[in-house]
Amino acid sequence: MGKVRVIEIHEDISAANERTAEAIREKMTQQGTLFLNVMSAPGSGKTTTLIALINALKDRYRIGVMDVDIQSTLDAQRVADATGVRSLQVHNGGLCHIDADMTARALAEYGTEDLDILFLENIGNLVCPAEFDTGAHRNIMLLSVPEGHDKPLKYPLMFRVSDLVLINKIDTLDYFDFDIALAEAYIRKLNPKAEILPMSAKTGEGLDRLVRWVELCKEQVTA
């Protein structure tokens, strides 16, 4: 095996990613498309939440979805079947994240000019996606009750970069040791500005507040 030289490229990658992300944001703002990035651990309910949210919004807005996964087209198909909106499955080559450059390529493939709101369902992971600005206007993350209220302490960056934290699956609070007040305190300490909304995508509890949050973002960003 030959000798391998290692060079540090982190700062350049990060700066280039930030430039691409800003360019995406600017373009989406100009064309009037609110772009929302949805992140969580695997199985926290991103797809179910998006389906409920899109069905509550789709009569008033033209909506699109891009689903990022390592493999399978399950999520994109589920959203398309359940909402009728146009949905694109993005395979990210086995990586644990999607960066701004990959997002830009997916956006070009999708063709987003006619959309009022575009959702990016990120890969299920609490570490890597938090490190890459995708160019979305806002980051939404889901923490589900079965995961436990200690997750903000263990994955702090994800909670720092999120504008909205949905505490999902609150219909199961009786079956898990999850302290909502404690979770909120942990999140507020990391990110005092984050909005925190307890909800259940399954029962629809709290969905109205999520809908209003998205409507408000749409007004703020692309009015």
Add this chain to the structure above:
Amino acid sequence: MGKVRVIEIHEDISAANERTAEAIREKMTQQGTLFLNVMSAPGSGKTTTLIALINALKDRYRIGVMDVDIQSTLDAQRVADATGVRSLQVHNGGLCHIDADMTARALAEYGTEDLDILFLENIGNLVCPAEFDTGAHRNIMLLSVPEGHDKPLKYPLMFRVSDLVLINKIDTLDYFDFDIALAEAYIRKLNPKAEILPMSAKTGEGLDRLVRWVELCKEQVTA
């Protein structure tokens, strides 16, 4: 910003990691320590399962634990408090995985010579940890019922590299749409040799089978 040259170092990193992992495995075998790597998404119940398992084994074996996290010492403290065994918290500098080199440094810090069984509680993530052989004799992964039975389709590598898949939190099967037979079929298709054990770390259901699996590994590996 200066021009940055990028070189491909993946193969060398992978080969070097494999060599280090093999060296760890050989050393652990020679000193009679069974080394088990435990992986899952965030909040699947790794820590609770380890506590129940260690308490069932600790009268017959000398046991140790290393907990990997980005931040906090919650898990290491919880295991130490609940089992009394020696526990080391490893902070991995914000990465989404631990590789064989980082594991080797943690093992040297710990001092494992007097242990019969050592558990590595990996970082909560279904992508990155699957890519790095840590030098453990066996990989255990947990898929918890609230996450959904489709996870093998979406994170296939994690299920391919695991010797034992624990389907955890089966006490909550009534509250989630989780089809155990379907999950097992998906897992078997990716990895026909994997052992699959439904269990609940909370109620103790299925724990006896996990204990027997570990005892059998101990006999096979270090007898």
